[in-house]
Amino acid sequence: MFEQFRWDFRSPEERGDAGENIIYSALNKVRGRKALLPNCYIPVGQKGSTEIDMVFLHESGLYVIESKNYSGWIFGNEEQDHWTQCLRGKFHTTQKHSFYNPLLQNETHICALMELLKDDTIPYYSYVVFGNNCELKNIQLTSGRHHVTYALYLRKDIEYHAQCTGIQLSDEKMDSLYATLVNFTEASSWQREAHIKEVQSKQYPIIQPDGTWACPHCGGQLVRRVAQRGSRTGQTFWGCSNYPRCHFTYQE
Numbered sequence: 001m002f003e004q005f006r007w008d009f010r011s012p013e014e015r016g017d018a019g020e021n022i023i024y025s026a027l028n029k030v031r032g033r034k035a036l037l038p039n040c041y042i043p044v045g046q047k048g049s050t051e052i053d054m055v056f057l058h059e060s061g062l063y064v065i066e067s068k069n070y071s072g073w074i075f076g077n078e079e080q081d082h083w084t085q086c087l088r089g090k091f092h093t094t095q096k097h098s099f100y101n102p103l104l105q106n107e108t109h110i111c112a113l114m115e116l117l118k119d120d121t122i123p124y125y126s127y128v129v130f131g132n133n134c135e136l137k138n139i140q141l142t143s144g145r146h147h148v149t150y151a152l153y154l155r156k157d158i159e160y161h162a163q164c165t166g167i168q169l170s171d172e173k174m175d176s177l178y179a180t181l182v183n184f185t186e187a188s189s190w191q192r193e194a195h196i197k198e199v200q201s202k203q204y205p206i207i208q209p210d211g212t213w214a215c216p217h218c219g220g221q222l223v224r225r226v227a228q229r230g231s232r233t234g235q236t237f238w239g240c241s242n243y244p245r246c247h248f249t250y251q252e
């Protein structure tokens with residue numbers, strides 16, 4: 001099984017370093033009228049907000065981009081709540097981690113934008129972009145509402161897509177969208193604070209760029225533990241390394 005981890009059709013240069021910088025430079029090269037709005041904090045409900053990695057305003061529409069800088073193998077489909085990341089561990093073991101379905105995450109982003117802009121002439125496109133270091137395995141897209149791609153192919157993918165859709169936004173519309181959205185790129189301190197609180201209330205582990213899991217409450221490392229008592233005695237779970245100061249646990 002581990003031999004297959006080495007199988008990859010991309011050269012080492014192409015695999016390169018994943019990350020948002022690669023995505024920025026890819027988007028900068030996309031032909032056509034465009035503007036890039038990184039880290040948008042879009043209000044949700046009364047006082048919450050959702051953070052969008054990048055909004056790419058292009059003459060063909062609004063591209064809502066969620067970037068995932070993970071390594072290993074990635075499995076998932078549209079319906080699952082969680083996707084799986086498989087990493088090669090020590091001594092020929094495989095570590096499996098789950099993370100919130102990025103398509104569902106991006107749908108939340110798009111709903112927040114729709115609610116904010118209240119303009120149904122704007123076409124929204126959901127793009128989930130993985131770093132060149134992972135392998136997307138059998139990702140099943142059925143609804144046609146989402147694009148999942150590598151950073152390496154993002155520019156080509158968007159240019160092809162834009163060719164098919166043609167120009168959808170007038171210059172005036174693009175200017176007004178930019179003027180609106182730019183207010184949400186530099187999050188005010190209360191937005192950041194509210195966003196951090198929101199993230200902390202989440203019950204899922206945070207996957208770090210190196211593939212290890214961090215506690216969503218305190219940032220501590222998550223470690224495998226075996227329940228010593230209660231109805232789950234003998235079963236494994238993830239606990240925070242800062243226990244007993246932090247009581248976060250996660251059951252796969």
Ligand SMILES: [Zn+2]
Nearest residue numbers: 215218240246
């Ligand atoms: Zn913790």
